[in-house]
Amino acid sequence: MTNKTVAMLLAGGQGTRLGELTKDLAKPAVPFGGKYRIIDFTMSNLANSGISTVGLLVQYSPLVLNKHIGIGKPWGLDRQYGGVSVLSPYSSREGSAWFSGTADAIVKNLHFVEQYDPDELIILSGDHIYQMDYTKMLDFHRKNNADATISAIEVPYEDANRFGILNTNEDFSIYEFDEKPERPKNNLASMGVYIFNWRQIRPYLLEDEKDEESDHDFGKDIIPKLLADDKRLYAYRFDGYWKDVGTIQSYWEANMDLLKEDLQTLLMSQEWPTYPNEENRPPEYIGETAEINNSLISPGAFIEGSIDNSVLFVGVETKEGTKIRDSIIFPDVVVGSNVTLERVIVMAEVEIPDGASIIASDDDPIVISPNNLNDYISEGGSQNE
Amino acid sequence: MNNELLGIINLEPEQDYLDELTYFRSSGSVPFMGRYRLIDFTLTNMAHSGVNVVGVFAGNKFRSLLDHLSRKEEFGFEGKHTRIFVLPPDWNDPSDISQGDLKYFHNHADLLRRSKADHVIVSGTQFISNDNYAQAVESHRKSGRDITFVGEEVSGDIPESPVLRMITEGEDLKGFTHDQSNGHLYTGVYIIKKSVLENIVQFCIDNYKQNLFHHGIREQLENYDTGFHNIDGNTLYFYSVQSYFNNSMKLLDKARYRDFFYGQKRVKTKISTNPPTLYKNGSSARQSVVANGVTLEGSVENSVLSRNVWVGKGATVKNSIIFANCCIEPGAHLENVILDKDVRITEGRQLMGSEEKPYVVAKRSTI
Numbered sequence: 001m002t003n004k005t006v007a008m009l010l011a012g013g014q015g016t017r018l019g020e021l022t023k024d025l026a027k028p029a030v031p032f033g034g035k036y037r038i039i040d041f042t043m044s045n046l047a048n049s050g051i052s053t054v055g056l057l058v059q060y061s062p063l064v065l066n067k068h069i070g071i072g073k074p075w076g077l078d079r080q081y082g083g084v085s086v087l088s089p090y091s092s093r094e095g096s097a098w099f100s101g102t103a104d105a106i107v108k109n110l111h112f113v114e115q116y117d118p119d120e121l122i123i124l125s126g127d128h129i130y131q132m133d134y135t136k137m138l139d140f141h142r143k144n145n146a147d148a149t150i151s152a153i154e155v156p157y158e159d160a161n162r163f164g165i166l167n168t169n170e171d172f173s174i175y176e177f178d179e180k181p182e183r184p185k186n187n188l189a190s191m192g193v194y195i196f197n198w199r200q201i202r203p204y205l206l207e208d209e210k211d212e213e214s215d216h217d218f219g220k221d222i223i224p225k226l227l228a229d230d231k232r233l234y235a236y237r238f239d240g241y242w243k244d245v246g247t248i249q250s251y252w253e254a255n256m257d258l259l260k261e262d263l264q265t266l267l268m269s270q271e272w273p274t275y276p277n278e279e280n281r282p283p284e285y286i287g288e289t290a291e292i293n294n295s296l297i298s299p300g301a302f303i304e305g306s307i308d309n310s311v312l313f314v315g316v317e318t319k320e321g322t323k324i325r326d327s328i329i330f331p332d333v334v335v336g337s338n339v340t341l342e343r344v345i346v347m348a349e350v351e352i353p354d355g356a357s358i359i360a361s362d363d364d365p366i367v368i369s370p371n372n373l374n375d376y377i378s379e380g381g382s383q384n385e
Numbered sequence: 386m387n388n389e390l391l392g393i394i395n396l397e398p399e400q401d402y403l404d405e406l407t408y409f410r411s412s413g414s415v416p417f418m419g420r421y422r423l424i425d426f427t428l429t430n431m432a433h434s435g436v437n438v439v440g441v442f443a444g445n446k447f448r449s450l451l452d453h454l455s456r457k458e459e460f461g462f463e464g465k466h467t468r469i470f471v472l473p474p475d476w477n478d479p480s481d482i483s484q485g486d487l488k489y490f491h492n493h494a495d496l497l498r499r500s501k502a503d504h505v506i507v508s509g510t511q512f513i514s515n516d517n518y519a520q521a522v523e524s525h526r527k528s529g530r531d532i533t534f535v536g537e538e539v540s541g542d543i544p545e546s547p548v549l550r551m552i553t554e555g556e557d558l559k560g561f562t563h564d565q566s567n568g569h570l571y572t573g574v575y576i577i578k579k580s581v582l583e584n585i586v587q588f589c590i591d592n593y594k595q596n597l598f599h600h601g602i603r604e605q606l607e608n609y610d611t612g613f614h615n616i617d618g619n620t621l622y623f624y625s626v627q628s629y630f631n632n633s634m635k636l637l638d639k640a641r642y643r644d645f646f647y648g649q650k651r652v653k654t655k656i657s658t659n660p661p662t663l664y665k666n667g668s669s670a671r672q673s674v675v676a677n678g679v680t681l682e683g684s685v686e687n688s689v690l691s692r693n694v695w696v697g698k699g700a701t702v703k704n705s706i707i708f709a710n711c712c713i714e715p716g717a718h719l720e721n722v723i724l725d726k727d728v729r730i731t732e733g734r735q736l737m738g739s740e741e742k743p744y745v746v747a748k749r750s751t752i
Binding site for chain 2: 311
């Protein structure tokens with residue numbers, strides 16, 4: 001029964017490494033894939049998995065995120081019982097405090113979870129791009145009679161030192177959690193998706209809250225304590241696409257992945273649809289001079305010029321003679337005529353004047369915002385700082 | 386006095402007029418320009434004109450209409466005091482002697498009875514515009530007239546069409562005509578005092594009349610204080626498959642498309658979720674309107690593609706209108722064609738209509 005499962009979706013992170021993209025915006029609310037925001041993938045996973053009680057933990061710059069989620073209508077989470085509840089830091093008679101870690105955020109919302117008296121608590125991140133059926137992971141968790149189940153994905157051994165690595169026995173029971181190991185023994189990386197037996201985890205959370213040395217983090221603090229007490233921890237192996245869009249480079253790559261033949265189910269799947277908070281915009285208009293190759297175009301766009309290997313969001317206008325390649329163009333951007341853009345991310349509502357040329361060098365793609373537009377135009381492109 | 390305004394969209398008199406396109410659907414739910422249905426334009430314009438409650442006289446084939454209009458907020462009918470009532474043919478009164486569209490006015494009389502509005506705006510869906518009726522409503526209210534007809538003054542070449550023309554004298558409306566040299570077109574929209582409308586309904590029923598507009602209003606004009614208001618903006622009239630095709634082609638002009646769909650008061654429609662359009666390597670699209678969920682591998686020129694259409698490699702679509710979920714297999718060639726929903730064009734098949742007479746393929750066929 002999925003009603004006995006409460007999902008807590010962590011969406012308060014700052015996403016510092018996304019630079020300009022998260023200057024005034026929570027990372028999960030960063031636009032993605034033409035008409036989506038990053039969090040839509042997790043929200044759609046919840047909708048498709050039939051998990052209907054969701055606490056959304058917000059903190060950093062939540063205005064757009066709050067409006068985007070609303071009462072959860074696009075994901076069928078506008079429910080009489082359960083549904084989505086936006087949980088922000090608050091003040092009470094005991095005082096007021098920000099969420100200081102992932103586990104702390106849950107403890108500060110204990111009263112939310114306890115309303116539902118759940119069997120399982122599922123902890124999710126709002127900043128990953130993946131399509132996952134949480135019910136399969138729940139089945140695995142229940143079959144093993146586990147206290148905690150951590151979903152994990154195989155990563156190349158050379159990258160394993162960037163992840164929390166799960167060292168497991170043959171039956172996928174976890175004997176060790178290795179946070180960013182120098183010499184990894186395994187290549188199963190934690191995806192930051194946890195299922196906990198609520199009654200088992202509850203005392204650990206409360207105890208950790210009292211520990212002033214703790215960072216109140218699931219990976220760093222809670223999991224090691226559970227392991228130390230010989231609790232039943234299992235790794236749930238996930239096969240499929242999963243991307244943590246932590247940096248501008250990985251954000252750009254994840255968008256470009258949508259254009260790859262074998263990854264098009266990320267948006268196109270009929271069985272596991274990804275739901276945006278759709279706007280009421282007219283179909284795009286493709287003009288007389290348009291040449292479009294391997295690109296995604298969204299409603300409300302007016303397209304002229306050549307568009308190659310790019311993702312264009314709603315309401316984008318491009319004019320004659322313009323060449324856009326390997327780029328991501330956010331909503332309502334106007335690209336003038338005879339402009340050249342390569343490997344750039346143009347933020348919402350920026351107007352690129354006629355004749356401008358901005359080409360990113362081989363390293364990170366350039367993020368063009370209203371603040372730095374003129375600098376880049378005079379330089380013709382340069383490294384991101 | 387209050388500011389409420391009741392809307393009636395009367396689809397009864399316009400059934401079946403688009404041949405194959407209206408075999409299985411009501412005139413209001415005929416798809417248009419990729420993601421809309423004709424009724425969207427009338428509904429949105431009413432919302433923008435201050436209408437808070439709309440009754441839709443649905444005619445027989447109302448299934449698609451019920452689905453389409455199931456969430457009123459998406460059409461701009463927001464807040465606690467708005468409603469869209471889709472009113473199907475539902476005749477239960479054993480003493481009912483009403484006929485034609487009067488049956489709707491009689492059997493759904495609660496719509497008028499319960500409304501607090503003093504005025505009613507009545508429209509069909511055979512006329513659409515990017516201008517709304519707010520000014521017409523204001524002028525009607527100020528004038529104190531019984532009925533204000535919404536018209537349009539065409540200058541220059543007057544198009545030949547079955548659209549009614551208005552005979553006016555000063556600010557009064559004196560009659561209607563089919564005189565093709567008269568450029569004062571009648572849009573089919575009128576604003577009427579509710580009390581007057583109720584009287585006309587009763588008059589029509591008592592006298593076994595079958596058409597409220599023609600028998601109760603047009604033939605009785607001298608009994609009422611009637612004026613007109615001309616609207617600005619782009620207008621389109623639908624009266625045949627040919628006119629439907631031409632109107633679509635007209636909107637493929639970039640400036641006109643922008644003007645029609647990008648005003649402040651944008652037309653709204655049912656929100657459904659589809660991924661952005663995917664233009665694959667080797668595809669080509671020119672001067673076309675393409676809805677989301679389309680996957681394009683072939684070539685499209687001067688055409689309208691609705692949601693979830695697939696155009697295979699080497700297929701060409703020219704001067705055509707493709708409804709949702711159609712599948713155009715590799716190497717097929719379409720020109721001056723309208724494909725209704727769920728049509729499959731098999732590999733290498735060629736279909737050509739003419740500009741004067743587009744070839745229409747009925748829903749769910751495989752060719």
